Amino acid sequence: VEVFSTYARQTGSLAKRVSLGKEELSSPKVLAALDGEPGRVLRKELGREKQRDLGAFFTGKRLAKALVSPFRGELKRGSVVLDPACGAGDLLLAALDLFSTRGPAARRIETLSQSLIGRDLVDSFARTARARLLLRALETTAHRGTISKEAVRSAFVNVTDGRGDADMPALESATHVVMNPPFSKVIAEADCEWAAGSVNEAAVFFVACLDELRAGTRVRAILPDVLRSGSRYSKWRDYVTSRSDIDSVIPYGLFDRWTDVDVFLLGLTRRARPKRKRSLWSYPRGKGARIRDQFDIAVGSVVDYRDPREGRWHPFLCARSLRPWKSLSDMQRRRRFKGRTFDPPFVAIRRTSRPGDSHRAVGTLVESSRPVAVENHVIVCLPKDGTKRACRQLMRSLKDARSTAWLDKRIRCRHLTVEALAVVPLFGAEDA
Numbered sequence: 001v002e003v004f005s006t007y008a009r010q011t012g013s014l015a016k017r018v019s020l021g022k023e024e025l026s027s028p029k030v031l032a033a034l035d036g037e038p039g040r041v042l043r044k045e046l047g048r049e050k051q052r053d054l055g056a057f058f059t060g061k062r063l064a065k066a067l068v069s070p071f072r073g074e075l076k077r078g079s080v081v082l083d084p085a086c087g088a089g090d091l092l093l094a095a096l097d098l099f100s101t102r103g104p105a106a107r108r109i110e111t112l113s114q115s116l117i118g119r120d121l122v123d124s125f126a127r128t129a130r131a132r133l134l135l136r137a138l139e140t141t142a143h144r145g146t147i148s149k150e151a152v153r154s155a156f157v158n159v160t161d162g163r164g165d166a167d168m169p170a171l172e173s174a175t176h177v178v179m180n181p182p183f184s185k186v187i188a189e190a191d192c193e194w195a196a197g198s199v200n201e202a203a204v205f206f207v208a209c210l211d212e213l214r215a216g217t218r219v220r221a222i223l224p225d226v227l228r229s230g231s232r233y234s235k236w237r238d239y240v241t242s243r244s245d246i247d248s249v250i251p252y253g254l255f256d257r258w259t260d261v262d263v264f265l266l267g268l269t270r271r272a273r274p275k276r277k278r279s280l281w282s283y284p285r286g287k288g289a290r291i292r293d294q295f296d297i298a299v300g301s302v303v304d305y306r307d308p309r310e311g312r313w314h315p316f317l318c319a320r321s322l323r324p325w326k327s328l329s330d331m332q333r334r335r336r337f338k339g340r341t342f343d344p345p346f347v348a349i350r351r352t353s354r355p356g357d358s359h360r361a362v363g364t365l366v367e368s369s370r371p372v373a374v375e376n377h378v379i380v381c382l383p384k385d386g387t388k389r390a391c392r393q394l395m396r397s398l399k400d401a402r403s404t405a406w407l408d409k410r411i412r413c414r415h416l417t418v419e420a421l422a423v424v425p426l427f428g429a430e431d432a
């Protein structure tokens with residue numbers, strides 16, 4: 001890991017120079033450091049084998065964001081997010097973006113430093129994570145300005161080297177946990193309740209952390225799909241289920257394009273007392289199409305109160321204007337917007353949705369000849385073949401009681417996510 005020490009040092013001094021106003025935040029070096037550079041350095045300098053030995057695979061931006069997004073609206077002053085195997089900090093960076101702390105840079109960094117904890121066995125990874133968190137905090141501070149040397153030294157001091165799965169104080173202090181633990185093979189301890197012999201380290205690491213968390217702590221983890229789907233891990237699943245309320249279990253697909261491992265996203269809340277198990281883990285198999293096979297799915301990009309009214313005028317679609325199961329061609333509202341817009345036809349789905357609603361995912365067919373700006377409370381499903389016919393089929397499928405039963409069984413939280421919706425089967429496609 002020697003090679004990474006050099007990178008850690010460079011990133012540390014970059015963060016320092018930027019903090020003291022000696023280098024621009026907009027410098028390409030900063031952009032690279034915040035966008036996948038540590039992963040690139042790891043792949044280039046360390047090589048596959050060593051990466052596998054260490055279990056070091058850093059999460060890309062998109063997946064990190066997808067993982068933490070259910071915490072949106074929950075992270076505030078007093079929240080403590082822990083990544084017990086933080087690598088170069090990619091999951092913590094995604095979590096940092098969800099804090100709505102405002103104010104001058106130095107104060108904001110101090111607050112965020114209290115709210116984000118990371119541990120990694122490799123010291124140079126943890127140091128890189130600290131430097132990147134500082135850069136990201138500066139980048140997302142509205143009133144930019146320099147901070148003192150002292151403030152630089154104390155920024156993100158809770159991100160350190162150490163064994164995250166054995167750090168009781170850290171685990172007990174967390175209100176939220178994010179993780180992508182090492183996936184190597186290890187031998188289960190003799191007294192392990194749920195496995196014997198060789199097991200995936202992710203299973204061991206996950207349970208070691210879960211055991212120490214306080215009741216009510218929310219957890220989001222990227223785990224190898226075999227833990228969700230493999231018969232060898234059914235006891236592990238029972239163990240986890242008995243100690244938590246499962247919020248969601250979402251198959252994701254390949255971890256990234258360099259890593260040939262299928263992963264899933266697990267969301268749960270630690271329970272105070274063990275309960276009888278209830279299985280949420282199995283997904284219907286079979287060759288049937290899922291929504292993601294025929295649609296590109298995205299969350300709308302307009303945050304209405306925040307995004308400047310600049311750029312071209314567009315029809316503006318917000319959650320309130322969606323009439324269930326109808327088609328909509330004349331949007332009442334218009335607004336200027338510079339970001340991503342969507343070309344109809346597409347199916348718009350409101351993101352709020354509760355277990356027990358008569359339909360979990362309610363569709364509206366959006367038709368308009370102009371690109372539409374869409375509010376971020378709306379999920380957009382764009383047919384890959386561009387037809388209204390595909391949209392109508394999707395609406396029928398969403399309206400089918402099987403879609404609601406399926407979502408109720410697998411997603412207990414109150415927000416539909418792109419990842420969850422993507423893997424819902426297309427019901428009725430076979431009879432069309």
Ligand SMILES: C[S@@+](CC[C@H](N)C(=O)[O-])C[C@H]1O[C@@H](n2cnc3c(N)ncnc32)[C@H](O)[C@@H]1O
Nearest residue numbers: 056057058059085086087090120121163164180
């Ligand atoms: C798969 S990587 C993920 C890193 C980061 N969370 C991310 O998603 O980008 C796992 C990391 O765990 C670290 N690690 C392995 N065993 C650990 C342990 N017992 N405690 C803390 N970190 C550990 C490795 O050094 C590696 O950086």
